[in-house]
Amino acid sequence: GAVVSQHPSRVICKSGTSVKIECRSLDFQATTMFWYRQFPKQSLMLMATSNEGSKATYEQGVEKDKFLINHASLTLSTLTVTSAHPEDSSFYICSVLRGSSYNEQFFGPGTRLTVL
Amino acid sequence: GQNIDQPTEMTATEGAIVQINCTYQTSGFNGLFWYQQHAGEAPTFLSYNVLDGLEEKGRFSSFLSRSKGYSYLLLKELQMKDSASYLCAPMDSNYQLIWGAGTKLIIKP
Numbered sequence: 119g120a121v122v123s124q125h126p127s128r129v130i131c132k133s134g135t136s137v138k139i140e141c142r143s144l145d146f147q148a149t150t151m152f153w154y155r156q157f158p159k160q161s162l163m164l165m166a167t168s169n170e171g172s173k174a175t176y177e178q179g180v181e182k183d184k185f186l187i188n189h190a191s192l193t194l195s196t197l198t199v200t201s202a203h204p205e206d207s208s209f210y211i212c213s214v215l216r217g218s219s220y221n222e223q224f225f226g227p228g229t230r231l232t233v234l
Numbered sequence: 235g236q237n238i239d240q241p242t243e244m245t246a247t248e249g250a251i252v253q254i255n256c257t258y259q260t261s262g263f264n265g266l267f268w269y270q271q272h273a274g275e276a277p278t279f280l281s282y283n284v285l286d287g288l289e290e291k292g293r294f295s296s297f298l299s300r301s302k303g304y305s306y307l308l309l310k311e312l313q314m315k316d317s318a319s320y321l322c323a324p325m326d327s328n329y330q331l332i333w334g335a336g337t338k339l340i341i342k343p
Contacts (some may be wrong), residue, residue: 161238161321161333161334161336162277162321162331162333163333164330164331209274211276211277223267223279223331224279225269225276225277225279226276227275227276228274228275228276230274
């Protein structure tokens with residue numbers, strides 16, 4: 119399977135600060151990456167679809183000004199949680215689509231965000 | 235609407251067999267995935283079914299019936315490390331994965 123990395127794996131920050139999470143596809147170029155959020159004991163929730171070179175497509179209810187996504191290259195997408203609040207504390211997971219085949223989606227290891 | 239129905243929790247014994255059922259309703263269908271997710275970790279891919287029938291892969295097998303909106307994941311020769319949540323995720327007509335809360339599988343010695 120493909121290798122997808124996320125950095126950092128864990129982050130603790132104060133309320134009001136911004137946090138950047140990186141998602142990298144290590145062994146192939148990815149036009150499309152997805153960002154998910156998962157609260158404890160709940161299902162994954164798709165936040166946005168990130169396409170290289172264009173604006174991300176956000177799911178309903180996800181604030182695009184709060185969750186900034188930048189897919190600047192074919193191997194890197196970043197999610198910035200701006201002015202984080204305790205309710206933003208969650209597990210953030212990216213996934214990468216290999217080619218145009220939607221049955222080849224690989225997940226990163228996730229980033230645990232805790233906002234104090 | 236779109237929804238997934240899986241048991242919340244199941245318990246099985248080490249060495250035994252367990253079947254985790256999933257029924258789904260989606261707008262269109264482009265296959266169904268099963269993922270394993272250990273606590274605090276991201277999901278890992280187990281299987282993908284797009285045609286009806288059984289796909290076998292080692293100790294794990296997955297079955298799909300598109301007409302019934304039904305799938306199951308069969309785990310054989312259970313090991314303690316199989317304790318995890320198992321997520322059934324069909325893909326809709328927009329190629330978007332639809333996620334439920336998954337089934338937490340507890341393996342007892």
